[in-house]
Amino acid sequence: MNPARRILLKSAVASLGAAVMPARAGADQPPLLFGTTPVILDEQAAFLARWRVYLETLLRRPVRFVQRGSYREILVMLAGAKLDCAWLCGYPYVRMKDQLDLVAVPVYAGQPLYRAYLIVPAGERATRSILDLRGKVFAFSDPDSNSGWLVPQVELKRAGEDASRFFKKSFYTWGHRKVIEAVAAGLAQGGSVDGYIWDSLARLHPELTGATRVAWRSPTYGFPPIVARRGTDVGETLRHALLRMSHTPPGRALLARLNLDGFAPGDATLFAGIEANWRYLGT
Amino acid sequence: MLANLSYRHKTPLAMSLVIVATAAVVAGALVWQGYTQAHLSFIQHSQVLGKTLARTLRPALLHDDVWQAYEILLTPLERSGDAGRALILLDARGQVFAASEPRQFAVLDDFSQAVGDPAVAAMLRPGKVQAVQEGGDGRYLYLRMPVLAEDGTVLGQLVQRYDQSLLAPRFFDVAAGTLTAALAALALLLPLGWLAGKRLAEPLSHLAECLTRVGRELPDAVHCQFPRGRDEIGQLAERFQNMVEELVAAQALEKHLAQSDRLAAVGRLSAGIAHEINNPLGGMLNAISNYRRRGSADPHAEKTLALIERGLVQIRDTVSALLVEAKLESRALTPDDLEDVRTLIAADAQAKHLRLDWDNRIAEVLPLPSVQIRQILLNLLLNAVRASPAGVALSCALAVADGRLRLTVSNAGAEIPERRRQHLFEPYFGEGEVHGLGLWVTYQLVEQLHGELAVDSVPGHTRFSVSLPLDTSHET
Numbered sequence: 001m002n003p004a005r006r007i008l009l010k011s012a013v014a015s016l017g018a019a020v021m022p023a024r025a026g027a028d029q030p031p032l033l034f035g036t037t038p039v040i041l042d043e044q045a046a047f048l049a050r051w052r053v054y055l056e057t058l059l060r061r062p063v064r065f066v067q068r069g070s071y072r073e074i075l076v077m078l079a080g081a082k083l084d085c086a087w088l089c090g091y092p093y094v095r096m097k098d099q100l101d102l103v104a105v106p107v108y109a110g111q112p113l114y115r116a117y118l119i120v121p122a123g124e125r126a127t128r129s130i131l132d133l134r135g136k137v138f139a140f141s142d143p144d145s146n147s148g149w150l151v152p153q154v155e156l157k158r159a160g161e162d163a164s165r166f167f168k169k170s171f172y173t174w175g176h177r178k179v180i181e182a183v184a185a186g187l188a189q190g191g192s193v194d195g196y197i198w199d200s201l202a203r204l205h206p207e208l209t210g211a212t213r214v215a216w217r218s219p220t221y222g223f224p225p226i227v228a229r230r231g232t233d234v235g236e237t238l239r240h241a242l243l244r245m246s247h248t249p250p251g252r253a254l255l256a257r258l259n260l261d262g263f264a265p266g267d268a269t270l271f272a273g274i275e276a277n278w279r280y281l282g283t
Numbered sequence: 284m285l286a287n288l289s290y291r292h293k294t295p296l297a298m299s300l301v302i303v304a305t306a307a308v309v310a311g312a313l314v315w316q317g318y319t320q321a322h323l324s325f326i327q328h329s330q331v332l333g334k335t336l337a338r339t340l341r342p343a344l345l346h347d348d349v350w351q352a353y354e355i356l357l358t359p360l361e362r363s364g365d366a367g368r369a370l371i372l373l374d375a376r377g378q379v380f381a382a383s384e385p386r387q388f389a390v391l392d393d394f395s396q397a398v399g400d401p402a403v404a405a406m407l408r409p410g411k412v413q414a415v416q417e418g419g420d421g422r423y424l425y426l427r428m429p430v431l432a433e434d435g436t437v438l439g440q441l442v443q444r445y446d447q448s449l450l451a452p453r454f455f456d457v458a459a460g461t462l463t464a465a466l467a468a469l470a471l472l473l474p475l476g477w478l479a480g481k482r483l484a485e486p487l488s489h490l491a492e493c494l495t496r497v498g499r500e501l502p503d504a505v506h507c508q509f510p511r512g513r514d515e516i517g518q519l520a521e522r523f524q525n526m527v528e529e530l531v532a533a534q535a536l537e538k539h540l541a542q543s544d545r546l547a548a549v550g551r552l553s554a555g556i557a558h559e560i561n562n563p564l565g566g567m568l569n570a571i572s573n574y575r576r577r578g579s580a581d582p583h584a585e586k587t588l589a590l591i592e593r594g595l596v597q598i599r600d601t602v603s604a605l606l607v608e609a610k611l612e613s614r615a616l617t618p619d620d621l622e623d624v625r626t627l628i629a630a631d632a633q634a635k636h637l638r639l640d641w642d643n644r645i646a647e648v649l650p651l652p653s654v655q656i657r658q659i660l661l662n663l664l665l666n667a668v669r670a671s672p673a674g675v676a677l678s679c680a681l682a683v684a685d686g687r688l689r690l691t692v693s694n695a696g697a698e699i700p701e702r703r704r705q706h707l708f709e710p711y712f713g714e715g716e717v718h719g720l721g722l723w724v725t726y727q728l729v730e731q732l733h734g735e736l737a738v739d740s741v742p743g744h745t746r747f748s749v750s751l752p753l754d755t756s757h758e759t
Contacts, residue, residue, distance in 0.1 A: 171349035186386035
């Protein structure tokens with residue numbers, strides 16, 4: 001254990017109080033494998049390191065975050081029991097509901113809900129809906145993302161358009177942030193992103209989001225949840241640890257970094273809208 | 284203007300100009316070479332980059348992954364972060380697949396049309412080899428690198444576009460470095476060159492300065508020192524020295540000739556007067572003699588006649604002293620003749636307590652008239668005795684050398700004043716002396732024997748030298 005980590009541990013222990021046993025006690029247990037996807041700004045290695053220490057302290061076992069380039073890889077790992085839990089998008093969650101347990105749903109702006117944003121370059125004033133982008137270059141974030149794929153697909157289908165021919169060209173960036181970058185740079189003339197990510201980035205990197213304009217906001221959907229593979233026993237303790245975060249200063253500091261208010265137990269009904277969209281598109 | 288400028292300034296100036304011009308040319312060449320080198324290495328570097336990128340971009344093209352291509356295209360740019368560089372990936376149809384400047388080169392745009400440059404369009408014709416092309420307006424440099432599939436199929440092309448102004452900083456770097464070096468070299472070479480030029484021109488201007496003095500000053504007052512050498516200035520300096528020496532000699536000769544002319548005129552005049560006086564004088568003396576022979580008892584008249592006769596004799600003596608008789612019959616000079624003179628003068632020297640250093644090296648009979656030589660030697664010795672202060676030494680040297688008899692008489696008397704020296708050999712009367720005809724007679728005798736008479740006089744030492752040719756055949 002390196003000195004820096006020990007200092008972090010000490011501070012975490014001090015703030016949690018004597019009731020919490022040191023993480024060392026569970027160091028010999030197998031690590032909790034926690035998959036993350038671009039539903040959060042996962043390029044923050046320092047943040048994940050701190051969050052890991054926090055969770056290790058509460059869970060009394062090692063935690064290992066697993067990051068992959070696409071949602072699909074995380075889903076495959078989860079299905080293959082190579083992960084215990086993951087922070088997923090609601091779209092894959094509803095598709096794999098029978099294999100997954102809902103652990104917690106983040107609370108954003110007071111609600112466990114978020115929206116999909118249709119964004120265009122900042123100088124472009126005309127676009128009001130995705131239907132204005134016919135024959136343009138469009139950026140999707142990930143084919144397994146609700147906000148970054150499912151929502152625009154459904155919008156087009158509702159308007160009677162064939163999504164595969166509607167755009168001159170479309171491509172995936174495999175991340176919401178990269179959709180924003182693609183639209184900001186002018187590589188794509190439109191893109192669909194997670195509204196929470198766009199809002200969070202607007203606080204951290206206003207120069208990036210400032211180069212884009214939100215042309216349309218979707219109705220609310222269930223916020224990307226944290227799920228556990230069915231058949232593991234981590235769900236309960238992890239939920240407890242996550243729900244506790246908003247009650248401790250270090251937890252709140254971490255939540256602030258995520259631009260979240262906290263975690264709620266959540267309910268599968270939150271994702272009914274996504275499920276309905278999925279089923280609509282499937283028909 | 285330039286023609287009036289002294290070589291003292293012109294030479295160093297020319298030297299400095301040459302140095303500055305050389306430095307400028309060398310610096311220019313170095314800058315040009317450095318820039319060319321930088322340009323070349325820039326292209327090579329870009330080609331290596333293009334090759335690497337093309338290989339990395341292959342999967343993006345194969346999988347139609349615009350975002351991946353875009354991220355790869357940005358990689359080399361993000362780090363350097365410089366404007367003026369653009370990377371454009373074209374698909375097999377020449378349409379933009381992704382570009383680092385998407386606003387300028389939008390996805391699926393026709394690249395050739397977007398650039399609008401026929402030269403670039405020509406370069407873009409599909410091919411498996413790389414190409415470098417400067418844009419028609421010269422602003423941009425385009426490098427094309429094909430993106431090939433494993434089997435060599437052309438999947439697309441990577442175009443790198445560089446603003447040529449990117450090379451400006453490199454150019455300025457090279458130029459600044461070269462300029463610094465050139466300035467340092469100039470700082471070192473200019474003073475050296477100036478100094479060298481000055482040194483080269485110095486003898487020339489010195490010579491010019493000396494030349495201007497000739498004519499303004501007396502030739503023997505012009506003393507100039509020049510470095511020895513056989514170069515042009517050395518030759519000029521030698522010629523100059525010769526010229527000055529010749530001028531000095533000519534001046535001396537002129538002076539000598541003037542003196543000789545004067546003496547000759549005086550000689551002719553005095554001889555003429557002497558003859559004119561001698562004729563009536565002889566008559567008068569004969570008349571007195573005849574009168575006496577007839578016998579005259581008048582003692583009063585006899586007393587008067589004796590007075591007249593003494594006066595006439597004195598006139599005759601004086602006149603005959605003026606009239607140097609060269610054509611006197613005389614026998615050849617023997618060593619004894621010279622020893623006689625020594626005996627004659629010994630008494631005078633004794634009277635003044637003078638020591639006579641006698642150096643007679645003549646042992647044979649010489650073909651010279653003995654009377655004249657004896658008179659010359661006696662006159663010089665009498666003069667020396669008279670000029671010497673009491674109790675010192677005077678010397679006399681007699682020798683034959685180079686077919687000439689040389690007589691040298693020295694005394695330790697006062698220096699002969701310059702004013703007197705100019706007229707030393709002229710008949711001299713006055714200031715209480717009986718007469719000053721000794722040197723006049725000596726000069727006349729030496730002249731008649733075709734010899735030379737010279738005098739050197741410094742305080743405490745005066746020397747008369749006589750040189751007479753032994754060959755006297757022309758004389759009689």
